[in-house]
Amino acid sequence: MQPSLRFLSAAALTLLSASSFAASTVYTSSADFMSHVVAGSYTENFNGLSSPPAGGAFAGGGFSYAVSAPSDLYASGEFLGTNQIDEALTITFTGGNVTAVGSNFYSTNISDQFQAVSLTITLNDGTVTTFTPTSVLDSYRGFTSNVGISSLVMSAAGASLYVGVDNLTVGVSAVPEPSSWALMGLGLAGLIAARRRTV
Known part of the structure; x- marks a missing residue:
């Protein structure tokens, strides 16, 4: 194998292995988020x-998920939240290849009135955002x-x-995964190699 093809193969394999490392992007508006969802x-x-x-x-x-909290859930008719104070709300995605999720995240008092407090959202890939x-x-x-x-x-x-959520969207990110780029690179390397052999 020629050195240049070895290099291309090594680069593609490196990208394939890099796909195991999570990289998330956080959006602060529904419009911006939805422009990155297929x-x-x-x-x-x-x-x-x-x-x-x-x-x-x-x-x-084609997507499914379950929302849970230690002391059950509370539905106001407009949002879904925890039934007790100081509890975390967990969303577990059970169906579909979810690579994009967005929602209104906020806290309310016992009268369902919005409260401006610090919230923390943690994804399973290690992404944490506090706002x-x-x-x-x-x-x-x-x-x-x-x-x-x-x-x-x-x-x-x-x-x-x-804590509660509203307008929860689940879907697939429009940004190709690194493994997709790696596969395209391998295909391109194969085309280059085949072309050189026929010339």
Whole structure:
């Protein structure tokens, strides 16, 4: 094998191994996030829920997930949140290749009124973001990842309030994974090698 082909093969294999390292991007607006999600995403606005379905299970568009909290869930008819104060809300993605997730994340008091407190969102790939929304309008956070997103945990430790989500979108990131680029590189290297042999 020629040195240049060895180099291309080594580079492609390096990219393939790099795909095992998670790299997430955080978006602060729904419009920006949705521009990085391929068509066919599923959005749940939780409107009209007087009590959450058993297990907090939701599905649509080939995607499914379960929302849970230690002391069960609370549905206001407009958002889905924890039933008790100071508890984390966990979303576990159970179906579909989820590499993009976005939502309005915020806290409320017992009267369902928005509260401006610090929130922390943690993805299973190690991505952690902490922010303090000043209203529901700036409470949106979206995430795209180069690896599958299997869970998300939202918390507001010490706030003595309830955390909740609204307008939750799950889908697939429009950004190719490093492994896709590596496969394209291998294909290009093969084409170059085949062309050199026929010349």
